[in-house]
Amino acid sequence: MVVLRAGLCPGLSEEMIQLLRASGIRTVVDFVSSDLEDVAQKCSLSYKALVAVRRVLLAQFSAFPTNGADLYEELKSSTAILPTGSPSLDQLLDSGLYTGEMMELMGAPGSGKTQVCLGIAASVSLGLKQHVLFLDSTGGFTASRLYQMLQAQAQAEEEQASSPGALQRIQVVRVFNIYEMLSALQELRDRLSQQVVSSTGPLKMVVIDSVSAVIYPLLGGKQSEGLAIMMQLARELKALAREFSLAVVVTNQVTRDSSTGALKPALGRSWSFVPSTRVLLESKEVTWEKATTQRVASLAKSPRQPTGIQVELDIG
Amino acid sequence: MQREVGSLPLAPALRARLVAAGFQTAQDLLETGPCGLSKEIGISKEEALEVLQVVRQECHGDAARTAGASDATRKCTALELLEEEQAQGFIITFCSALDNILGGGVQLTKITEICGAPGVGKTQLCMQLAVDVQIPECFGGVAGEAVFIDTEGSFMVDRVVDIATACVQHCQLIAEAHQEEDHLKALETFSLESILSHIYYFRCRDYIELLAQVYLLPDFLSEHSKVRLVVVDGIAFPFRHDFEDLSLRTRLLNGLAQQLIIIANDHKAAVVLTNQMTTRIGQSQSTLVPALGESWGHAATVRLIFHWDNSQRLATLYKSPSQKEATIPYHITSHGFRDVQPPAVTQNAEDTEMNPRKRPRREEEK
Numbered sequence: 001m002v003v004l005r006a007g008l009c010p011g012l013s014e015e016m017i018q019l020l021r022a023s024g025i026r027t028v029v030d031f032v033s034s035d036l037e038d039v040a041q042k043c044s045l046s047y048k049a050l051v052a053v054r055r056v057l058l059a060q061f062s063a064f065p066t067n068g069a070d071l072y073e074e075l076k077s078s079t080a081i082l083p084t085g086s087p088s089l090d091q092l093l094d095s096g097l098y099t100g101e102m103m104e105l106m107g108a109p110g111s112g113k114t115q116v117c118l119g120i121a122a123s124v125s126l127g128l129k130q131h132v133l134f135l136d137s138t139g140g141f142t143a144s145r146l147y148q149m150l151q152a153q154a155q156a157e158e159e160q161a162s163s164p165g166a167l168q169r170i171q172v173v174r175v176f177n178i179y180e181m182l183s184a185l186q187e188l189r190d191r192l193s194q195q196v197v198s199s200t201g202p203l204k205m206v207v208i209d210s211v212s213a214v215i216y217p218l219l220g221g222k223q224s225e226g227l228a229i230m231m232q233l234a235r236e237l238k239a240l241a242r243e244f245s246l247a248v249v250v251t252n253q254v255t256r257d258s259s260t261g262a263l264k265p266a267l268g269r270s271w272s273f274v275p276s277t278r279v280l281l282e283s284k285e286v287t288w289e290k291a292t293t294q295r296v297a298s299l300a301k302s303p304r305q306p307t308g309i310q311v312e313l314d315i316g
Numbered sequence: 317m318q319r320e321v322g323s324l325p326l327a328p329a330l331r332a333r334l335v336a337a338g339f340q341t342a343q344d345l346l347e348t349g350p351c352g353l354s355k356e357i358g359i360s361k362e363e364a365l366e367v368l369q370v371v372r373q374e375c376h377g378d379a380a381r382t383a384g385a386s387d388a389t390r391k392c393t394a395l396e397l398l399e400e401e402q403a404q405g406f407i408i409t410f411c412s413a414l415d416n417i418l419g420g421g422v423q424l425t426k427i428t429e430i431c432g433a434p435g436v437g438k439t440q441l442c443m444q445l446a447v448d449v450q451i452p453e454c455f456g457g458v459a460g461e462a463v464f465i466d467t468e469g470s471f472m473v474d475r476v477v478d479i480a481t482a483c484v485q486h487c488q489l490i491a492e493a494h495q496e497e498d499h500l501k502a503l504e505t506f507s508l509e510s511i512l513s514h515i516y517y518f519r520c521r522d523y524i525e526l527l528a529q530v531y532l533l534p535d536f537l538s539e540h541s542k543v544r545l546v547v548v549d550g551i552a553f554p555f556r557h558d559f560e561d562l563s564l565r566t567r568l569l570n571g572l573a574q575q576l577i578i579i580a581n582d583h584k585a586a587v588v589l590t591n592q593m594t595t596r597i598g599q600s601q602s603t604l605v606p607a608l609g610e611s612w613g614h615a616a617t618v619r620l621i622f623h624w625d626n627s628q629r630l631a632t633l634y635k636s637p638s639q640k641e642a643t644i645p646y647h648i649t650s651h652g653f654r655d656v657q658p659p660a661v662t663q664n665a666e667d668t669e670m671n672p673r674k675r676p677r678r679e680e681e682k
Contacts, residue, residue, distance in 0.1 A: 003338040027338040109613030110635035118637075134394075139426055139577045140617050143398035145638035167395035174391075176578045179325040183374065184391075216611065217571040225328035232320070253614045266611065293640065 003027055009056040011049055019043040028057055075100075078245050082130075082205060085123025085153060088311040089116070092297055093277060094304045097247040099204065101303075102237060102274065106252040106265045107281035112295045113251040114140045115315040116281065117207050120249060122149040126166040130204035134172045135184060137213045141172055178214045178229055185236050192244045203246065206237075210251040212266045219267070227270060234274040250275065265300075277302045281313075321345065324374055326367060333357045334367075342371050405458040407449050407545060407586055409441065410483075411655045413644035417633045418618070424458070424544060424586045427576055427615065431591040431606040432622030436629055437648050438590040439470045442547045444653040445588060446515050447480045449545040452502035455487050460544025460585075461514040463536070465529055468550035471517065480511040482651035516540070523554035527568065530575050537583045544585050546576075552592040552607045566611050573615030589616065628656075 003026060006014040023042045025031050032054060040047040081096040090096050097103055097120070105113045118141075121132045134141060150163040175181040192203065211233070218226035241248045253266040265272065265280075272278075278301040284294045298310040320341060321334050337356050339345055345353065345368065354364040392400075406421030415421045422428050422445060430438045446464055451457025464471060484507060491499035516536075520526040526548075537543050551572075559565045580587045594607040606613065606621070613619070619635035632643045645656045 003340075003344065108610065109616075110619065110641075114637050137574075138614070138617065139581060140637045141397070142638040143394050143401050146394055147398055148638075164395055167398060168393045170394040172392060172394055172397055174581060176574050176581070210614070213570070213574065213614065217567055217574060219567070225331075228328075253611055256610050263610070 004031060009053060009060065011053040011056065016043075016045060016049075016053075019045060028061055032057060080204065080245070080247075082120075082124050082128065082247050084116075084120045085127065086116075086119060086313060088313055089279075089297060092279065092299050092305070092309055092311050094302070097205070097249065099245045099247045100242050101276045102241055102248040102250060103277040103279070104250050104252055104265075104275035105279050105281060106254055106300075108254050108263065108283075111281040111283055112313070112315040113281055114138075114209055115145075116297075116313070117209050117249060117251060118142075118146050119149055119315075121170050121205070121207055122146055122153055122166070124205050125169040126150055126153055126163070128204070129166075130169070130202055132170045132205045132207065133188060133203060134170055135181060135206070135208045136172055136174050137176055137181065137208070138210055139174070140209060141174075143167070143172075146170070175214070178218065178233065181208075181214055182233065182236065185233075185240065189236075189240060192240075203244070205247045205249065206240065208237075208248070208250045210253065212251075212253045215267060216253075230267065230271060234271070238274070254280075272301075275301070284312075324371060326370060330357075330359070330363075330367065333359075342375055345371050346375070404584075405453075407445055407458060408451070408456065409444060409653055410448060411644075411646050411653050413655055414631055414646060414653075417631075417639060417642040417644055418620075418636075419639045422545075422586050422588060423618070424584050425580050426617040427573070427580055427587045427589065428618040428620065429589045429591055429606075429616030430620045430622060431593055433593050433604065433624065436622040436624060437646070437653070438622060439468075439549055440475075440648050441653050442549050442588060442590060443471070443476050444479055445545060445586075446547060447476065447483050447511055447652075449586075450506070450511050450514055451483065451487065452506055454496070454498045454502050455490060458544050459542075461516065461540060461542045462545040462547065463516045463518070463533070463543055465518045465520060465526070465546070465548045466550070467520050467526060467548070467553045469519070470549060473512075476512065476515070477508065478650060479652040480508050484508060484511070514542075516543070520554070523559075523568070526551075526554050527572060530572055530579075533579055534582070537579065537585070541583070543583065545588065546579065546585055547588045547590075548576075549590050550592075551589045556592070556607060566609065569608060569612055569615065573612070576615075 004012065004017050004020060006012060006017055008028075020026075020031065020039070020043060023039065025034060025039065036047060036050045036054065039045070040050055078100070080099045082099065083090055083096045084093065093103070105116055107113050117134075121134055124130050125132050147163060147167065150166050154163055154166075173184050175184050188203075188206070215226065215230050215233070218229055237248050237250070240246055252271075254263045255266045256262070257264045265278070278299070280298045280300050282296045282298070284296055293315055295313045295315055296310055297313050299305055299307050301307060321331065321339050321344075324331070324342065326334075334345070334357060339348075348356070350361055350364040350368055353359075353367065354361045357364075359367075404424050406415070406418075406423060408415055408421040409418075430441060432438050442464070446462040449458060449460045449462050451459070453459045484503075487499075487506060488503060491503050518529055520529050530548075533546065555565055555569065576587050576589075579585065591612075592607045593604045595602050596605045604623070606619070613635075616635070617637060618633070621632045621634050623630055623632070628645050629647070630643050630645050633639060633641055647654050647656050
């Protein structure tokens, strides 16, 4: 919905715009969808000029179709699969996190979502030497735990002391409300499109822990702006993932279904269409009296694998 | 800056009107100017000016951040965070087993939630922490002040006097045994009167007062910059009854949680909340679970559950980003929150002077 302005295309002059506005045509969409003969009569403009302007506007603003083969070639060259550092989780995700897609981790409190996110960030930063952006909205990011994981992974792969370097590749931004999160993502977009290489380096992954903490205060009741903001965030994340070939990992809460009493992911049905892959994390024990580090991850939604696969994870 | 209009922090009705008029990015708004804006949307000139001010603030904030000035934002690398964390202190609880499973004590900049059945010792621990946060740095504390927000009315000043006296006595014994300069100097300022005068007490009777208090807390904390602990004793109490609209309750609680995280982060304070327990009735059995529902469980960063096992009180670390789950026993004595005395007492000569239930000397932990 772009406002018509002089100079948008060669045939569009200021007087034309005033005349069009007088008859209620303000944006490109209005112009292109209106009946040009009517408009020519009402505004006393030449029909030919209007048709020429419409052609130019359509060429400028419409999306171009591509065929499947070109798309496949492009995806083959630009998509990377990032291993998560945990072989069982990789098995669940069909060998890892695909760039250009969003993966969602959901689970009850204490089920290990932050731990899995830290593990993935550690693996990408240490193993692949890529930069990671971690947006923390819960205050749960503990650098000492991340360091512990990096040490453990470095030992397992017998790497030299590269943990401080790996820590520097992970950038942490603390955002505590939705507008801060949106501006952080906007800033990321500006940085990536200007291709400032020095501080960011090759950014491959964005982790958001958690996305429901910032959206929950806006949802529910009679406010409908919560849904609008949530979809804005979803669109921004997916556009970032697709345009800059990033892998996006988000965490979500679970709520209790009021009728059946079963656990279901938070943020409702609208959000359930946003991530392409969804993994549910659960603890093996039912009550909190028996402590364990074992977790069960099950695949709830995936474009590639059959749902319902379960693997065991150890987050110790 | 190509910020989309939908992502700017404006009132929803205003935003809807802007989008309907065809404005897509912040740049469009800035180019139009206040007169054009007020004409297009049908708002007054003052409102248009306000809108443009907000937009300019956001865009300048973005520009400053891309240019590298990051003092206004909370952005840093993990390495810097690690260094920050290692330099940060903990608030000890005087129960060494609990401090061990927490990784050193109650962490600053995080929200710790204590859940438990009535009478198990939640308020006792809160009062103990309000005293412990003031321990001077040479004795291993963080030398801060405390804010105590009470919703249940269970704060007993006489009890705090007992706890504080025991704490001062403990520090005096350490100073006597070691005879160091800074210990003696610190003890001059660390007395019962100073401890009590640095606990700021607020009493909130319903959820509106509680919300107002939490939203006004940042101003209070910027005046009293030494506050390192905020205790909300009984966050469940005002929200558990008289609430017909459960979705409103969830929204308010989540807003409260985010506000508390912002306070914890910006002022480097520890936030401690106490929660009640409720029963979840399952198919075959019923279990005790923390109150306020599933979504509240995500608000706290660290969750401790206090429960009984016959007559022994136990503390379980249920949720923590950096520590493993564990359960330890504890005692509540006349001096406050303490360890359980081990059955085989292996003491050396120095320890027999002090109460064996008290923590070992803190210099070893430094």
